[in-house]
Amino acid sequence: xxxxxxxxxxxxxxxxxxxxxxxxxxxxxxxxxxxxxxxxxxxxxxxxxxxxxxxxxxxxxxxxxxxxxxxxxxxxxxxxxxxxxxxxxxxxxxxxxxxxxxxxxxxxxxxxxxxxxxxxxxxxxxxxxxxxxxxxxxxxxxxxxxxxxxxxxxxxxxxxxxxxxxxxxxxxxxxxxxxxxxxxxxxxxxxxxxxxxxxxxxxxxxxxxxxxxxxxxxxxxxxxxxxxxxxxxxxxxxxxxxxxxxxxxxxxxxxxxxxxxxxxxxxxxxxxxxxxxxxxxxxxxxxxxxxxxxxxxxxxxxxxxxxxxx
Amino acid sequence: xxxxxxxxxxxxxxxxxxxxxxxxxxxxxxxxxxxxxxxxxxxxxxxxxxxxxxxxxxxxxxxxxxxxxxxxxxxxxxxxxxxxxxxxxxxxxxxxxxxxxxxxxxxxxxxxxxxxxxxxxxxxxxxxxxxxxxxxxxxxxxxxxxxxxxxxxxxxxxxxxxxxxxxxxxxxxxxxxxxxxxxxxxxxxxxxxxxxxxxxxxxxxxxxxxxxxxxxxxxxxxxxxxxxxxxxxxxxxxxxxxxxxxxxxxxxxxxxxxxxxxxxxxxxxxxxxxxxxxxxxxxxxxxxxxxxxxxxxxxxxxxxxxxxxxxxxxxxxxxxxxxxxxxxxxxxxxxxxxxxxxxxxxxxxxxxxxxxxxxxxxxxxxxxxxxxxxxxxxxxxxxxxxxxxxxxxxxxxxxxxxxxxxxxxxxxxxxxxxxxxxxxxxxxxxxxxxxxxxxxxxxxxxxxxxxxxxxxxxxxxxxxxxxxxxxxxxxxxxxxxxxxxxxxxxxxxxx
Numbered sequence: 049x050x051x052x053x054x055x056x057x058x059x060x061x062x063x064x065x066x067x068x069x070x071x072x073x074x075x076x077x078x079x080x081x082x083x084x085x086x087x088x089x090x091x092x093x094x095x096x097x098x099x100x101x102x103x104x105x106x107x108x109x110x111x112x113x114x115x116x117x118x119x120x121x122x123x124x125x126x127x128x129x130x131x132x133x134x135x136x137x138x139x140x141x142x143x144x145x146x147x148x149x150x151x152x153x154x155x156x157x158x159x160x161x162x163x164x165x166x167x168x169x170x171x172x173x174x175x176x177x178x179x180x181x182x183x184x185x186x187x188x189x190x191x192x193x194x195x196x197x198x199x200x201x202x203x204x205x206x207x208x209x210x211x212x213x214x215x216x217x218x219x220x221x222x223x224x225x226x227x228x229x230x231x232x233x234x235x236x237x238x239x240x241x242x243x244x245x246x247x248x249x250x251x252x253x254x255x256x257x258x259x260x261x262x263x264x265x266x267x268x269x270x271x272x273x274x275x276x277x278x279x280x281x282x283x284x285x286x287x288x289x290x291x292x293x294x295x296x297x298x299x300x301x302x303x304x305x306x307x308x309x310x311x312x313x314x315x316x317x318x319x320x321x322x323x324x325x326x327x328x329x330x331x332x333x334x335x336x337x338x339x340x341x342x343x344x345x346x347x348x349x350x351x352x353x354x355x356x357x358x
Numbered sequence: 359x360x361x362x363x364x365x366x367x368x369x370x371x372x373x374x375x376x377x378x379x380x381x382x383x384x385x386x387x388x389x390x391x392x393x394x395x396x397x398x399x400x401x402x403x404x405x406x407x408x409x410x411x412x413x414x415x416x417x418x419x420x421x422x423x424x425x426x427x428x429x430x431x432x433x434x435x436x437x438x439x440x441x442x443x444x445x446x447x448x449x450x451x452x453x454x455x456x457x458x459x460x461x462x463x464x465x466x467x468x469x470x471x472x473x474x475x476x477x478x479x480x481x482x483x484x485x486x487x488x489x490x491x492x493x494x495x496x497x498x499x500x501x502x503x504x505x506x507x508x509x510x511x512x513x514x515x516x517x518x519x520x521x522x523x524x525x526x527x528x529x530x531x532x533x534x535x536x537x538x539x540x541x542x543x544x545x546x547x548x549x550x551x552x553x554x555x556x557x558x559x560x561x562x563x564x565x566x567x568x569x570x571x572x573x574x575x576x577x578x579x580x581x582x583x584x585x586x587x588x589x590x591x592x593x594x595x596x597x598x599x600x601x602x603x604x605x606x607x608x609x610x611x612x613x614x615x616x617x618x619x620x621x622x623x624x625x626x627x628x629x630x631x632x633x634x635x636x637x638x639x640x641x642x643x644x645x646x647x648x649x650x651x652x653x654x655x656x657x658x659x660x661x662x663x664x665x666x667x668x669x670x671x672x673x674x675x676x677x678x679x680x681x682x683x684x685x686x687x688x689x690x691x692x693x694x695x696x697x698x699x700x701x702x703x704x705x706x707x708x709x710x711x712x713x714x715x716x717x718x719x720x721x722x723x724x725x726x727x728x729x730x731x732x733x734x735x736x737x738x739x740x741x742x743x744x745x746x747x748x749x750x751x752x753x754x755x756x757x758x759x760x761x762x763x764x765x766x767x768x769x770x771x772x773x774x775x776x777x778x779x780x781x782x783x784x785x786x787x788x789x790x791x792x793x794x795x796x797x798x799x800x801x802x803x804x805x806x807x808x809x810x811x812x813x814x815x816x817x818x819x820x821x822x823x824x825x826x827x828x829x830x831x832x833x834x835x836x837x838x839x840x841x842x843x844x845x846x847x848x849x850x851x852x853x
Contacts, residue, residue, distance in 0.1 A: 226723040228715040235712055238701035245660055245698055246713045246766070247684040305703050 058314045073328035090213035093316035096294030098264030101257040106304030107162035112265040114173035116284030119269030124279025127188035144266025152258030156251035177281035186279035199274030221309040237304030360423040362551040368417035377403040378575045387549040392562040395572035409441035410434035440512030441521040450497030455479040482510045502533035521553040530851040604819035612636035615806035621666035626830040634806040641817035642810040644827030650810035654776045658690045659683040689772030699763045707733040707747035713770040736765040757788025775807045
């Protein structure tokens with residue numbers, strides 16, 4: 049198994065899942081269901097891409113779910129106050145970037161372990177969301193059409209979030225594969241000391257990936273807000289695990305330096321199809337959590353098995 | 359008489375390398391056997407097999423006629439094998455007695471019986487004929503005494519076979535004499551068998567009864583030391599005439615390229631000044647802990663400097679980080695390529711280009727076509743043996759990995775090359791190729807090169823000039839073409 053090209057396992061798993069799903073339920077291959085699955089892929093995939101950047105540097109970002117909630121609540125409040133949509137979107141993206149800055153600053157310049165730093169942020173950011181919403185939910189009123197289209201609309205018969213995801217993936221793939229910055233990310237994740245001695249500004253690279261992750265979390269938060277039409281400080285719970293799972297299933301190594309955008313896209317599809325099968329088969333949401341947890345452990349175990357031992 | 363130790367057909371492979379191929383020899387009680395060979399010949403692998411740290415893929419180990427089927431470190435110690443490494447594995451905060459009796463301190467009830475511990479320690483220490491306070495902390499002792507403590511520890515465990523890894527490299531002549539006296543006495547009177555690893559051939563003749571020469575993991579010679587000459591030994595170690603080890607030099611030396619003045623670091627370096635000119639190869643020699651690596655890293659900006667100035671091409675340069683060093687034309691081959699040099703999980707191409715990506719950027723994006731061209735050119739020029747540019751660097755042999763580090767610096771077009779142990783753990787053939795490259799860079803391209811090495815022949819064979827370091831200070835600046843090993847060791851050894 050170790051001699052097969054990278055990604056073979058993932059592609060195989062996808063094919064098996066698609067066949068299994070179409071056997072389990074005749075509804076799976078229904079175009080409406082397929083588009084639903086793809087919308088799901090897009091919603092979580094955007095977070096998975098951000099997480100991939102962070103994990104490539106050997107980091108982790110546990111605060112993305114909370115950022116989704118904070119952005120949702122803030123966006124709803126701003127719309128309720130009549131702030132123009134473009135300005136509201138900019139502010140929300142800035143909030144994501146700010147959370148990323150705080151994470152990145154702590155991890156890169158103060159050398160706080162990423163797990164601890166982002167765990168702290170996860171709790172703090174969720175707290176801010178609660179404060180803004182004052183414990184309840186925020187109703188922004190009827191969404192303006194040009195904002196509703198972001199999460200709930202269609203273009204040429206395809207849900208808009210899929211386009212957004214596609215654009216994010218293309219940009220991310222170009223950055224990782226075709227820019228010096230992308231190379232620096234892989235270098236830092238493979239060997240931080242060697243990266244430093246090669247003249248790479250290691251703290252700046254680490255700082256940047258958390259900002260990228262925060263911005264993508266904010267983008268994802270806006271899509272959720274547009275879909276739910278309500279700002280809920282309890283939304284996005286556990287999304288960070290979803291994002292990590294997607295990245296890891298997609299072949300991103302938790303030890304850093306290994307992972308691709310294409311893999312993460314595949315990871316998002318695997319997870320969305322599994323969720324869809326479970327839904328179609330009428331499995332309860334609680335049992336679904338058990339399955340998802342098991343998948344995380346399995347994905348990490350498989351990855352550990354792939355690592356050469358001394 | 360049964361052999362104390364008999365090895366038959368020991369073979370050990372690591373991914374990509376056969377470290378040992380069918381190694382066989384035996385050791386009688388009371389025998390002193392020298393084990394010689396170049397770096398990478400397999401000495402340390404063999405030593406780790408003897409200590410039980412590695413297990414052999416094939417072959418048979420017998421101790422006193424009994425086959426060792428499942429060697430473990432604890433098992434080998436219990437069977438009387440003691441391996442004393444060059445980097446002594448001691449607990450510096452513990453006392454001599456605690457080290458000597460480690461794991462077997464005498465107890466009275468639940469408490470340690472310190473009186474008995476001291477008495478037992480003194481017993482073995484007296485047997486070795488040296489003087490040490492059993493309650494002294496190890497960290498306060500000289501290296502020579504620490505080695506004696508290690509030997510005492512081996513004796514306290516009733517070791518019958520003691521493996522010594524280059525013990526003399528860190529000792530002054532008087533200390534070496536004392537060590538030899540102890541080794542001979544233990545061999546003659548107590549029948550302890552020794553495997554003595556050294557690359558000082560003079561010692562081989564002075565101390566050993568028999569010699570085993572390893573080259574590229576194979577035993578080249580096994581026999582009594584009597585009747586051998588130094589030339590015989592070197593020939594069997596390197597596999598060719600001595601003159602071939604280093605390339606011929608025709609130095610073309612120009613202006614001063616780098617000058618470091620009064621470099622000090624909080625931990626070690628004291629007011630060190632060196633300089634190197636364009637086209638010149640300068641050596642830095644010193645024993646372990648003398649400050650070679652620290653000096654190169656301080657100049658390069660990798661570690662903070664306490665004091666000191668660096669000038670490049672005659673102009674003061676403030677170099678506070680590797681990044682700043684690189685923009686001034688410095689390039690570093692780090693001491694440990696695996697932890698500091700390479701991105702092991704990444705491809706050969708990734709590693710080679712990682713310091714010169716600016717060259718292949720077009721409109722903000724990397725041109726993979728140009729990258730392929732540069733990388734393939736360097737792979738060919740440096741004769742890096744890899745299936746292709748996309749292969750993971752971790753699958754390459756040590757020599758080829760080191761060539762990747764060098765290729766990166768060649769591609770980055772650095773002007774001043776600081777090479778820390780550029781041929782450590784590199785096989786003989788690749789070594790010569792690395793020497794050739796360094797000489798070509800200096801002579802044809804006018805690079806200023808500083809080579810720090812613990813291998814004196816390398817410094818003397820390759821360099822134009824050398825500095826000797828001892829305990830963080832420069833003790834001599836010598837002409838490498840005329841200096842002898844004795845001259846250099848005189849300035850390098852601890853007194």
